[in-house]
Amino acid sequence: MRKKLILIDGHSILNRAFYGVPDLTNAEGIHTNALYGFLNIMFRFIDEEKPDYITVAFDLSAPTFRHKEYAAYKGTRKPMAPELKQQVPLIKELLRAMQITIVEKEGYEADDLLGTIAKKTAAKGLDVSVISGDRDLLQLAEEHIKIRIPKTKKGVTEVEDYLPADVETLYGVTPLEFIDMKALMGDTSDNIPGAPGVGPKTASALITQYHNIETIFEHLDELKPPKAKKSISENVEQVKLSKFLATIDIDVPVDYDLENAAVGGYYTPEAYELFKRFNFKSFLKRFNQEDTGITLEADRYFTCVTEFSEVEELFAQAQNKVRTDKNAVIGFAAAVEKGILYGISLAVSPEKTAYIPVSGFVTQEYLTDKLSELVQQCPSRQIAVMALKEKLDLFRNCPGDSKDTRLKVSQDKFIDTAIAAYLLNPTNQEYTYDTIAKDFCGLTLNSRAELLGKTTLAEAADTQQETLCRLLCMESYIAMAAWKPLYKALEEENMRSLFFDIEMPLVFVLYEMQAEGIRVDSAALKEYGTMLGEKIAVLEQEIYADAGETFNINSPKQLGVILFEKMGMPNGKKTKSGYSTAADILEKLAPEYPVVQKILDYRQMTKLKSTYADGLAGYIQEDGRIHGTFNQTITATGRISSTEPNLQNIPIRMELGKKIRQVFIPRDGYVFLDADYSQIELRILAHMSGDEKLIEAYNSAQDIHRTTASQVFHVPFDEVTPEQRRNAKAVNFGIVYGISSFGLSQDLSISKKQAAEYIEKYFEAYPGIKVYIDELVAFAKEHGYSLTMFNRRRPIPEIKSSNFMQRSFGERVAMNAPIQGTAADIIKLAMIEVYNRLKERGLKSRLILQVHDELLVEAHQDEVEEVKQLMTDAMKNAAKLAVVLEVDLKEGKNWLEAH
DNA sequence: TCCTTCACG
DNA sequence: ACGTACGTGAAGGAA
Structure with missing residues (x-):
């Protein structure tokens, strides 16, 4: 050598x-x-x-x-x-x-x-x-x-x-x-x-x-x-x-x-010493040399099986393993792309990890049958997978029984190691085998991008079988090997229950929500788009006429030049890479310059048309429904996110925009039931702070913003003006976001000094809140992270920064994350409960959407009363708090009506 | 690819 | 003095 x-x-x-x-x-x-x-x-x-x-x-x-x-x-x-x-x-x-x-x-x-x-x-x-x-x-x-x-x-x-x-x-x-x-x-x-x-x-x-x-x-x-x-x-x-x-x-x-x-x-x-001084925690692990027992040597045992007998033997070994050793975990990985399976990998032991390509005798159907059998034979939580939800299609048995999207496979056989890694550090960008190997096994592996680049699985299956084998074996092997350290860490951080009782069951709920999808009236959607197109064309001409030239209205750069240079509008100051043309700036100019209002309208309509009317249309599948993706490992606070398309930001606030909700409709013979929590974050704040006045306000079922206004401005409850109520509402929001006088002053268009006064008065009215948020910041400063009621962590390294801006950000996050995160925990519990009750009772109604504090159920017309009851009950009792969790539920024949 | 803007909670 | 409200995702323009 x-x-x-x-x-x-x-x-x-x-x-x-x-x-x-x-x-x-x-x-x-x-x-x-x-x-x-x-x-x-x-x-x-x-x-x-x-x-x-x-x-x-x-x-x-x-x-x-x-x-x-x-x-x-x-x-x-x-x-x-x-x-x-x-x-x-x-x-x-x-x-x-x-x-x-x-x-x-x-x-x-x-x-x-x-x-x-x-x-x-x-x-x-x-x-x-x-x-x-x-x-x-x-x-x-x-x-x-x-x-x-x-x-x-x-x-x-x-x-x-x-x-x-x-x-x-x-x-x-x-x-x-x-x-x-x-x-x-x-x-x-x-x-x-x-x-x-x-x-x-x-x-x-x-x-x-x-x-x-x-x-x-x-x-x-x-x-x-x-x-x-x-x-x-x-x-x-x-x-x-x-x-x-x-x-x-x-x-x-x-x-x-x-x-x-x-x-x-x-x-x-x-x-x-130097690594410690520079706070390089991930590198410090290299010094302990703690033997994880996980080595790259396993690489030597990666094999690609092709003989039919070997495949049978591998599954037999896997079954034998889970049955004889209930503490053993086997790793599973699958190469799936656009619904096509190219192969799977099983890690049965440190000495045996194999890849089975789909080819010849080994068909997709054969493999899914073997997998279902393996899962059924498995006594308990022993199958470790990364991103389980993406693989659940493979575990759906009985292909003929297609009307029921519901999984028949038992849920408690699986462990999702990507989700475990997410809980331990939710701020990572991705939870793939290479990052998990690095963080939890002390192994540096080539990532998928390094091995395959932009090559698709279909191409790789044709030309790079060996690479594909190595890739999948690494994933199943790490799924298996990382579980021990992950589990240990979850235990140490008291996140066992969060993982097993919330996140793992939620995988199946989200899977079925995605499989169910939501029906969209495509003709109505098209009509809505056409209507917008006409209005946009008119506005466009008017704007060009007012400006005296044609230009790209959607280009902030061109628009800035037109407004602030050519037309000489004032206050074009706010700059970074040009003039800011954000809505709040333009709104201040709108009363004096009619063009500006037209531009704002134009913006609103082009947004509606491109993102919603045209955008959503592209996602309607052959069954007339949109099957979006709910992501469980994205947000820093524990919320889920929605992509392709994002169904959590469908317009509601503006009159023109909210009409889009009319195109979301239930299937024939069904209605929508939409339930949302009323001010769940403020209620959580009341509970977690233990502030008696706020708890009292909620338990006497008063209008909370009005109550706050009355306390802050020292006026009788019945004499609160609409403006006072609006201001109080903004302060309430501000508290949840991590209050700062600057932020509040921006929101209310008042001076920083005035905003600071509001905050001071608020804290006088609710002294328990002040104490509580100070404690949140102190906790995060001491530990470097914050916790929700259910022990969900959010690391906040910024809070120790010597940079004022970063540190302030850290402090606001320390106030917000426990509240937003606890709300996320609670609605997740509610989702699992609603799902389980619908399933247990064999109902036809299905949970189809979650929008942070709102659940949408497509309910069969014969089940409406029962489901209403069940949803309200599940949501109200998802957590026991010092205040009641109020739920507003409405029924409708489209999403607009139901909300 | 990054930035800006804007839709939602 | 610093120059921001918390959490997301998609589209379009600029580079």
Whole structure:
């Protein structure tokens, strides 16, 4: 085996990390995002390559030898952002603590040091990986020198690897010719001028033909195209200079002793202290080296079974496993896309994880039958899956019985590890096997994006069977392996019940809501769209007439110019990347300028048409219904979210918009029953704070906003003016959102001082609330997270920030998350209860939508009274609070009527 | 792809 | 002094 050296382009990676990772600061207020990102990238390569040697090269700030005479070029570079600059010495400190060699040399660029060391080391018979964000280094590629460029897309780091063949495939030139190509096309980011007008295409073609600029100069007469000929002929000196600038010096007199760069222990006590200081919790795990018993070795046991007998044997092993050991958990994963199954994977033990592709004898029907059998044979919670809801179609037995969308499979056999991971940290963006492996098993695995990129499963099943096997095996294996640490963590955080009694049962409720869908009158929807289209056309012409020209009204940029420059409207101040044309700004201008009102109307109508009328139409399926998706692992507070389409933001507030609700209709012989909680968040606040006055107000069933107004403004209940009530209502909302005088002043268009007075008076009226929200903030400050009534956590790292804005945000979140989150917990309990009661009684009515504090049931006409009773009861009693949970229920023949 | 705007709770 | 209300998702424009 050849030994391995990893060479890292320090500034390049630090720079990428700085711009790729959102701003982080530690308790001292030091920015740490570049450090964090750098380490993330470095660990990734260390984990993957397990190098024998490692070295990081940095530039020193002084002008470099190669560029000394041409400092003017380099001199035009933008100065480094101070937040980044302060992290440069820190990364060096960290690297030294981790016993990682740093090279830098006065007068030389990191490129030159990397080039020299790479070439010399490769010549000694080592494999070298050069890690950089910079394509300049491609010229260094050779048989044993691989250039590795990490790219962060959507938070996932992908790596582009370049050996000489890769450079040739991509650019059509050899690594050495790459220098000449660059000399022609230039590089603005590196201040290499090149020949103006010559781009990558032309440069590549010319170098392929002539191989270097010297030969090109000899053939200036015959160059094609003429544009390139002219440009190059006129800029011979500049191209020569460019080549000089682009060439990496591979013969720098650098004092580099390979043995010094041998990997020592990275995880020294000094490094531990620094990681703690910078608050890099996820990296700290590396120091404990707690043996999870989970290793990549399992990779060796990943197999792709094809023989029919092997498939039977695998299922037999799985059944045997769950029956003989009730504590054992098996992992399951499925490759499903657009309703088509390409294969499944089962992890039966650490030594046995297999993938079964759908092919030949092994049909989708056969596999789903075997799966249903496995589930039925399974005594208890032993099947671990990620994103279970997406796989439940596979567990729906009896294909002939299609009228009943209801699952027959028992619910308590499954564990969803993605949901468990979500509960433990709901702020992650995704809960895929690779992120779970990293967070809970200490394993770094290639993500799906890294293995497949944009390849669809259908394509992969055809051409990349092995990759697909590896992918699915990793998922089922991690589902199995991660359960132990996940379960332990859930226990430690007292989230067992939240997981087993709320989130897991909810998976099945949401699955059936999605399967059920909601009926839409497509003719009425179309008509609504046409009506909007006509109104939009009229408004559009009027706006153009008023403006004196045609322009794109939907472009904030163009609109800003028209309103604030051409028409000279005042207060166009609020800017960031131009003028703000948000509704609240325009509303202030509307009384004086009639165009503005038309623009507001235009906006409203185009929104309605594009998002709702046209948007929803595209989601109506053949059964005349929309089957949206409810997401259970998205929000930081525990709410569910709705996508494709979003059925939780259908218009209701405006007269024109709410009409869209008329197109949502129940199936024939059914009606809608819509029940919503009345001010559930304020009631939760009353309960959780224990404030006697607020509890009393609710228990005497008073109009809460009026009561608040009466208390805050010291007027008798019956003499509260509408304005006072409105203000009090805004204060109530503000309390739930995490009150700030600024926010309230914005909402009510009053001064900050006045808003502060309202808040003060509110706290005088309800002293228990003040105490409670102070406690919420103090708790979050101490622990770094907040909790709901049902122990749902929301991490709030911002609350310890030294940055005022971030810290204030953290404080508001600390006030809001327990309230919004508890409301989410309660309606989830209500949903499960409604679902169970409908099912137990064998009713035809179905729960079909949830909108945060509202449940919509499509109820059979013969069951209306029973279901009304059942819904109200389930919702009211979902949680026992010090105040009653009032529920408003209405019946209707469309969603507008029912709400 | 990021930003702005706006629909909902 | 800082410059915001909490939580979402979709569409269209700009780059």
